[in-house]
Amino acid sequence: MAEWIEGTVSENIHWTENLFTLKIDADIADYKAGQFTSLALEIDGERVARPYSHLSSPGQHPLEYFFYTATDGILSNALVKLEAGDKVWVKKQSNGFFVLEEIPPARDLWMLGTGTGVAPFFSILNTDEPWQRFETIALIYAVRTEADLRYLELIDAIGNRYGDRFRFQAFVSREDVPNTLPGRIPASIDNGALEAAVNLEMSPEHSHFMLCGNPDMVKDVTELLKTRGFNKNRRRTPGHITTENYW
Ligand SMILES: Cc1cc2nc3c(=O)[nH]c(=O)nc-3n(C[C@H](O)[C@H](O)[C@H](O)COP(=O)(O)OP(=O)(O)OC[C@H]3O[C@@H](n4cnc5c(N)ncnc54)[C@H](O)[C@@H]3O)c2cc1C
Structure with a gap:
């Protein structure tokens, strides 16, 4: 049986109508960067739980999570209403294989x-390990509108710390925004625009890809990369593409 810890919300940051961040004090077990836990609330007499990736790094307090309020979504629309001091259940043990120890050696991530x-x-990114293991790390962040682009200060701080070893490229699909790419990630991999923007070549010899979020993006990018000689990363057959689908 999963063990649940009663956490206390220390802050709820409402970024936009649909995006928010919860900071939560909860004494959960140690986790690895990239893993997820579950959060839960009692709704109409039932405990409703869903998985959420840690945004905070191991050892960081409070714990931090970044949310989208899904249309008609039961839990996300309840979590968004929480205020400082409110209680929320956090699963004690975290899970998941979207972690660096599952990633085989590569030059670029x-x-x-x-x-x-x-x-x-x-x-x-806020741990030392990726910087010890990879020469260059490119973060690609795709959203619909400019207002959806969050954590830019954190991204700037990583850039200031690691200089040219860190590359960042945003995609904004529904607006024209300077310094961002239009459209979607798969098309810009296909036509070379992403490699040009980031100034980093994608090659089976040097690159590993971690894909996370919308399952359509994950599927389309995976299929496209396979046509270019990259393979799915599996425990028994290490490859170049490691994925996490959010639904
Ligand atoms: C491993 C894992 C980690 C996850 N981490 C996060 C996270 O860090 N932040 C987060 O917001 N969600 C995350 N999710 C999704 C989360 O578990 C819930 O599905 C989401 O909050 C919706 O729950 P709900 O009860 O409100 O909606 P439900 O009634 O369960 O409706 C789910 C529907 O909402 C849509 N949806 C779900 N998640 C998202 C999303 N993130 N963005 C856009 N649309 C979505 C999909 O269409 C999905 O079918 C993660 C899922 C998995 C499997």
């Missing part, structure tokens, strides 16, 4: 996330 799918990347 590409992190491709849609919306709240960037959360595990922040957890990983």
Whole structure:
């Protein structure tokens, strides 16, 4: 049986109508950067639980999670109403294989996330390990509107710390925004625009891809990369593409 810890919300940051961040004090077990736990609330007499990636890095307090309020979504629309001091259940043990120890050696690490799918990347990027293992790390963050682009200060801080070893590229699909790419990630991999924008070549010899968020992005990018000689990363057959689908 899963063990639940009663956490206390320390802050709820409402970024936009549909995006928010919860900071939670909860004494959960140690987790690895990139893993997820579950959060739960009692709704109409039932405990409703869903998985959420840690955005905070191991050892960081309070715990931090980045949310999208799904249309008609039961739990996300209840979590968004929480205020400082409110209680929320947090699963004690975290899970998941979207972690660096599952990634075989590579020179460059590409992190491709849609919306709240960037959360595990922040957890990983704020640890030392990726910087010890990879020469260059590219964070690619795809959203619909400019207002959906969040954690830019954190991204700036990583850039200031690691200089040219860190590359960042945003995609905004529904607006024209300077310094961002239009459209979607798969098309810009296909036509070379992403490699040009990031100034980093994708090659089976040097690159590993972590994909997180919208399952359509994950599927389309995976299929496209396979046509270019990249393979899915599996425990028994290490490859170049490691994925986490949010639904
Ligand atoms: C491993 C894992 C980690 C996850 N981490 C996060 C996270 O860090 N932040 C987060 O917001 N969600 C995350 N999710 C999704 C989350 O578990 C819930 O599905 C989501 O909050 C919706 O729950 P709900 O009860 O409100 O909606 P439900 O009634 O369960 O409706 C789910 C529907 O909402 C849509 N949806 C779900 N999640 C998202 C999303 N993130 N962005 C856009 N649309 C979505 C999909 O269409 C899905 O079919 C994660 C899922 C998995 C499997």
